[in-house]
Amino acid sequence: xxxxxxxxxxxxxxxxxxxxxxxxxxxxxxxxxxxxxxxxxxxxxxxxxxxxxxxxxxxxxxxxxxxxxxxxxxxxxxxxxxxxxxxxxxxxxxxxxxxxxxxxxxxxxxxxxxxxxxxxxxxxxxxxxxxxxxxxxxxxxxxxxxxxxxxxxxxxxxxxxxxxxxxxxxxxxxxxxxxxxxxxxxxxxxxxxxxxxxxxxxxxxxxxxxxxxxxxxxxxxxxxxxxxxxxxxxxxxxxxxxxxxxxxxxxxxxxxxxxxxxxxxxxxxxxxxxxxxxxxxxxxxxxxxxxxxxxxxxxxxxxxxxxxxxxxxxxxxxxxxxxxxxxxxxxxx
Amino acid sequence: xxxxxxxxxxxxxxxxxxxxxxxxxxxxxxxxxxxxxxxxxxxxxxxxxxxxxxxxxxxxxxxxxxxxxxxxxxxxxxxxxxxxxxxxxxxxxxxxxxxxxxxxxxxxxxxxxxxxxxxxxxxxxxxxxxxxxxxxxxxxxxxxxxxxxxxxxxxxxxxxxxxxxxxxxxxxxxxxxxxxxxxxxxxxxxxxxxxxxxxxxxxxxxxxxxxxxxxxxxxxxxxxxxxxxxxxxxxxxxxxxxxxxxxxx
Numbered sequence: 001x002x003x004x005x006x007x008x009x010x011x012x013x014x015x016x017x018x019x020x021x022x023x024x025x026x027x028x029x030x031x032x033x034x035x036x037x038x039x040x041x042x043x044x045x046x047x048x049x050x051x052x053x054x055x056x057x058x059x060x061x062x063x064x065x066x067x068x069x070x071x072x073x074x075x076x077x078x079x080x081x082x083x084x085x086x087x088x089x090x091x092x093x094x095x096x097x098x099x100x101x102x103x104x105x106x107x108x109x110x111x112x113x114x115x116x117x118x119x120x121x122x123x124x125x126x127x128x129x130x131x132x133x134x135x136x137x138x139x140x141x142x143x144x145x146x147x148x149x150x151x152x153x154x155x156x157x158x159x160x161x162x163x164x165x166x167x168x169x170x171x172x173x174x175x176x177x178x179x180x181x182x183x184x185x186x187x188x189x190x191x192x193x194x195x196x197x198x199x200x201x202x203x204x205x206x207x208x209x210x211x212x213x214x215x216x217x218x219x220x221x222x223x224x225x226x227x228x229x230x231x232x233x234x235x236x237x238x239x240x241x242x243x244x245x246x247x248x249x250x251x252x253x254x255x256x257x258x259x260x261x262x263x264x265x266x267x268x269x270x271x272x273x274x275x276x277x278x279x280x281x282x283x284x285x286x287x288x289x290x291x292x293x294x295x296x297x298x299x300x301x302x303x304x305x306x307x308x309x310x311x312x313x314x315x316x317x318x319x320x321x322x323x324x325x326x327x328x329x330x331x332x333x
Numbered sequence: 334x335x336x337x338x339x340x341x342x343x344x345x346x347x348x349x350x351x352x353x354x355x356x357x358x359x360x361x362x363x364x365x366x367x368x369x370x371x372x373x374x375x376x377x378x379x380x381x382x383x384x385x386x387x388x389x390x391x392x393x394x395x396x397x398x399x400x401x402x403x404x405x406x407x408x409x410x411x412x413x414x415x416x417x418x419x420x421x422x423x424x425x426x427x428x429x430x431x432x433x434x435x436x437x438x439x440x441x442x443x444x445x446x447x448x449x450x451x452x453x454x455x456x457x458x459x460x461x462x463x464x465x466x467x468x469x470x471x472x473x474x475x476x477x478x479x480x481x482x483x484x485x486x487x488x489x490x491x492x493x494x495x496x497x498x499x500x501x502x503x504x505x506x507x508x509x510x511x512x513x514x515x516x517x518x519x520x521x522x523x524x525x526x527x528x529x530x531x532x533x534x535x536x537x538x539x540x541x542x543x544x545x546x547x548x549x550x551x552x553x554x555x556x557x558x559x560x561x562x563x564x565x566x567x568x569x570x571x572x573x574x575x576x577x578x579x580x581x582x
């Protein structure tokens with residue numbers, strides 16, 4: 001007798017679908033739990049962690065932002081290999097404003113976010129017509145080019161960069177600023193991507209000619225998505241500049257491009273929450289493995305391979321499925 | 334006095350490298366007319382559609398719509414003027430459910446312009462439109478992801494997406510190809526209903542029998558040129574057409 005696995009929605013999923021969710025606490029909790037988990041989790045982590053791990057949490061959140069930014073672009077049909085462009089542009093903008101004009105972080109960070117977004121969008125507008133790997137190649141090359149320009153022309157502090165920049169007031173401001181931005185980005189952008197506007201972006205990824213044929217200017221939509229994504233990345237860069245009180249060529253490093261992609265792949269592409277979850281797994285993992293010295297990268301790589309093979313859709317999709325559905329074996333007739 | 338045509342194509346040329354896909358095409362279509370375009374494979378039918386809808390820019394020649402020169406304008410601008418098309422190779426959003434596929438045209442500036450932004454719930458409008466083209470309201474089919482829908486439904490979805498744009502001119506690129514006789518028979522009334530609403534329709538078809546039953550006028554393309562133009566019965570009997578389709582002797 002052959003059997004196959006059948007997936008069925010849990011009763012509670014159907015019951016909590018509409019206004020009926022208000023009929024019981026259990027249903028309300030079922031809806032609220034996935035949303036409360038990241039909020040409560042992050043707030044708890046921020047107080048229980050040791051100083052060292054609090055610093056790791058900052059870095060995790062920054063990578064989570066970059067991964068969300070990558071995911072937005074990927075969902076809009078633009079596979080970026082150069083999140084470092086956004087991160088580095090934001091970082092250098094904030095650094096320059098602070099170094100040359102002495103503007104404080106509460107001015108430089110928002111300005112770098114907006115102008116970083118505008119600048120990166122302008123950089124990429126000429127290549128928006130490219131699709132797939134052709135677009136990716138350009139995004140990969142741009143940050144590497146910028147590093148060499150800074151190195152060769154010695155602008156923006158050259159190879160030394162700027163150090164001694166103004167810090168944020170204290171570690172709590174740092175932590176809650178990044179946590180607030182991360183959660184706002186996660187929930188706000190998830191909402192956006194589930195709206196009709198987000199549907200158009202996903203449509204561009206799925207079939208751009210069909211979106212054109214619906215009378216929609218896909219380049220204008222791509223520009224908007226690009227701005228959202230690059231502003232997020234630029235914020236992360238500007239934030240880290242003031243946390244490290246330093247900006248230099250490492251902000252264009254390949255780590256900032258590749259790690260967000262790995263996070264999105266491990267966590268699950270297309271949900272934003274998955275990308276964030278991936279960052280929350282990969283970055284701490286890399287810290288834990290630090291004790292292994294030279295073999296760190298080997299184990300890290302092994303972990304990545306095992307994970308992507310075992311749960312190809314990403315962890316978040318897996319958890320989501322388990323949460324909403326149960327599985328049972330049924331006989332095949 | 335003769336009214337000016339809705340669409341006027343004059344002296345159109347398109348070369349793809351050394352291949353001349355369209356070679357001096359002229360035709361016009363009056364408001365409310367149903368024009369059939371037929372021709373052997375590779376005769377330039379789809380290229381003609383791509384040129385009119387802006388997906389391809391002509392090498393030479395002009396296209397006028399309502400007296401306005403629309404040559405070389407991008408597709409999204411042409412849609413906004415009221416020209417919608419379907420694709421021969423269906424282009425649904427495969428990852429989205431059928432009714433969500435409809436949201437994207439409903440979101441377009443063209444629809445907003447006509448309805449003044451007041452269309453109510455887009456999902457409800459989408460389901461209404463899908464019902465019009467034959468997605469049964471009481472079934473799950475409108476909620477299924479496009480990638481699992483059979484070809485017949487994908488063609489209907491393609492048609493519904495064009496209708497959603499509330500166009501004045503609809504260009505149907507081989508809508509009937511890949512459909513069973515029963516499916517074609519069920520779509521013909523939808524097209525007739527569009528005509529009653531005063532829409533102008535261009536149909537590119539290989540299913541000549543069905544086309545001839547509903548077309549007012551048929552033009553025949555061969556090697557990118559118009560070789561016949563007239564009523565269906567006259568066209569099919571002209572020696573040039575027989576020659577193009579069947580080969581000489």
